[in-house]
Amino acid sequence: MYLTDRSAPPADTGPGRRRGPRPRVAPVVLVLGTVSLITDVSSEMVTAVLPLYLVTTLGFSPLAFGTLDGVYNGVSALVQLTGGHLADRIRNHKLLAGLGYGLSALCKPLLLLAGSIGTLGTVLALERTGKGLRTAPRDAMISLSTPVAHQGRAFGVHRAMDTTGAMLGPLAAFLILSAAADGYDAVFGVSACVAVLGVLVLVLFVPGRGAGTGAGAEGATRGTSGAGEASGTSAAEGAGAAVGPNAPAVGATRPPVRVREALALLRLPRLRALAGCAALLGLTTVSDAFVYLLLQRRAGVGEEWFTLLPLGTAVVFLLLAVPMGALADRIGRHRVFLAGHLGLLTAYALLLWAPDTGLVVPLVLALHGAFYAATDGVLPAALAGIVPERLRASGLAIVGTSQALARFCCSLGFGAAWTAWGDGPALAGSAAGLLCCAAVTGLVLRPARRLR
Template sequence: MYITLSDRPAASPAAPVAGRRRVAPVVVTLGLVSLVTDISSESVAAILPLYLTAVVGLSAISYGLVDALYQGVSALVRIGGGWAADRGGHPKWVAFVGYGLSAVARFFLLFSTGLAAISTVIAADRVGKGLRTAPRDAMISAATPPESLGHAFGVHRALDTAGAAIGPLIAFAVLWWIPDGYLTVMVVSFGFAVLGVALLGLLVPDRPVVERRQDRAPVRWREVAQPGLVRLLVVAGALGLVTVGDGFLYLALLDLGGFAAHWFPLLYVGTNVVYLTLAVPVGRLADRRGKAKVLIAGHGALLAAYAVVALSLDATASTLLVLLLLGTFYAATDGVIAALAGRLVPDELRASGIASAQTVVALARMASSAAFGALWFVLGPQQALVVVGGVLLLALPAAFATARGLDLDAAELP
């Protein structure tokens, strides 16, 4: 009934084996698209927490609401993006719409000065991200044999994270040479966003994940809700509720007094360099040892990051250690959860399965950001992290017990 991508490796003796660590060309191309797009988004994201709190003058509660918007708006459309990709069978063009919307949002950011206008533009940008993420990941999954998914997603995330490291470097350089040069950062951001849309439209082939049939039934939740995927959603959602946004941790480190405010964008660079370094080896580890185990272990690294900040150790040492731990957390979770979710549903529902997992994580982190902002306001940064870290410590054993066996479920799914 369904025809898979023509560039998906065939199960024959001549096909590349996982040990050769080769990935399909489309994976690299999509990685380049993500690289330039992340330069665009992260150059702005790197200045946003400091800009909103130090320049605009928002309180911790207000910043928490903005960060919740940044984290969660994409969740409102991710399932829609996955459904559209599965229904139409052409995920490239669904992703293209998402990348294009984000580019348009970057343009209007140039003229947004008030909090309400900035929030609206951020929301539009996140809607674009929500539309593009699942179709893009579905193309990666469809072009890769199951035994190499962790590696393929690691390669993509490494390229993606290279852009996430370059973006804050550009923001830092601009603000170093041009005091209050926020508009210049936004102009550069817009230029890279347009480049990402062009690369996707011109270089990524329009190869359908499955052949569309006129009598094909709409995607239904009961078909997507395989038992293994539901267990993954429960685990991912619970852990997402105790995942504090990077901006809060960076502001807490700034509060410790280990560096001057103009160095703030480089914190994002440090985290992303670690992520970039570890994405491929951790992806390979997930392929060998189990994606669910690596996912839970990644949240253990996040717990350690909370502890470092809460203990108020030497400011410089704390900063370096937190960046290392956060990079490890993202390497063990971001691509790994997409690789696992894509194998817990039938092939023709891959985008919807990935979108479901990403939606749950985004919504949970949205709620976490809003709640943590209030907790910070009441208790202060260190005490708030103690509370959240304590809950995460209790949640990890339960999450491990629930996620146990998910890799076997993925292997057994026809």
């Protein structure tokens, strides 16, 4: 069973033949990266201050915060399925992505009015609904504009630009809190203005209907030819002609994608393996907010520096996103994906040990950033040789939802464990669970090396 296929070997590697130039990134990837950069400045300004704002200023318990954090991630997971299917059905990925970005921007100023757990939960749920609507269509536009063999690099470039915004957001929040009297309100207000700018860039500069669809078809055919057919052929035939990586690209006369066609993707063994592994590992992946709270408490980080902790993760993510994506294209995406989770396990061990040294903070943040560089773009890149073009957004949504729902459960469980037993036992349980899940995932993926 495959988590993903390795990219096809170069067409000619014989002596005397020069290797071709490094593949260029499609313009739509760069424009979408710019949109994500601006949007992430807005989102991470809020994310950087929200844990401390809720726990310290509003006095939320870890269980209450874990519930809100679960809502923050869980709602987007459920909506991803709707966004992915609608984007494939109406054949307009830009429209669905724009609606998602717009809804998130509208929710930012509402945080100024939210003071109770119910109100905050509602606002965060709406904001995450916007994220859920936009994620699969956006990633589908990236995937469809890039040949299969270079998916890792394309997603790495996008995630690097996205992470630049994630790096600038906490820095902006830190500066605003230092300069403004009503710091949290100022952060929420500026965040709303920046989010509107991101929507404008999307509307004005991202190509419209049909852009990028089929742009990677030739590369997709080449990329899957040497990837191994695995065991999904019979399932694809049973699900209909639409289910298969070499299915015809969407055309003007093709009927709208039906829900039954999207659900038939689950009959593909490789897609089920990918979704199952992502969900299994997500069940023990502690959310970013909890990681930063643990680091602040167990390593003695002052509250005035708390908003800069996400900046450390973002810097490492930015530096490693493209190299990790290119490495995944060469050696196999499942290997890089699993290695990223092992790095996260090392970060958990450092937090549990919490040695009396100033190095624990940069080490944990470096491992946290490396984890995202090895997983965030590699996971969607793995789908290019598995899911047909006309169902690409739906396939991305299925895998993304499985992972996000697992992380939603982890947030609720971790918050409850922290409240009942303390942060140390809760983290130890997560670390033990992650080790077991990583071992199981490695065993599931082992046959892939023999079948290639």
